[in-house]
């Protein structure tokens with residue numbers, strides 16, 4: 001019938017007339033992010049990083065560059081490497097988080113920021129100094145212990161590595177000092 005399409009169109013308009021808009025006026029307003037949001041700045045805990053470069057090897061885009069130097073103080077004891085370069089080219093990063101999953105030492109976390117517009121691509125490379133100085137607001141993604149505490153990186157305080165790691169930091173310190181701790185399923189008694 002002539003005009004039916006017009007009527008249907010008007011009905012759709014009427015239905016949506018009273019709905020609140022879901023767009024916001026950025027940058028005056030910002031959408032609140034989920035605690036598990038994988039953001040741009042990365043939270044890197046240098047004290048925990050051994051320079052093993054697992055993160056760089058697992059990055060599917062090869063955008064993490066690490067240069068290390070043996071510290072020379074106690075290589076036989078598995079002493080950590082001295083980090084000279086730690087660059088992440090976030091201009092190419094897809095925020096998959098594989099580097100974070102690959103880190104065996106809880107030294108690297110996804111960040112929580114999302115505002116890093118730059119005029120030059122080279123300014124999108126996060127270098128070691130920036131990683132050192134960045135506020136440590138780790139994303140709760142892949143970190144169930146942070147989720148369990150309902151930590152919200154967008155609101156909560158920055159976290160030290162002692163508060164952010166999956167393992168109790170005393171566990172690491174004790175093990176370094178030679179204590180033996182029970183592993184799941186081996187029936188050993190805890191010695192701390």
Ligand code: SF4
Nearest residue numbers: 059093094096097099
């Ligand atoms: S988040 Fe993914 S793409 Fe980005 S640096 Fe890590 S592994 Fe590479």
Ligand code: SF4
Nearest residue numbers: 049050052053055103
């Ligand atoms: S951040 Fe983790 S995976 Fe990357 S070099 Fe440091 S300890 Fe190794």
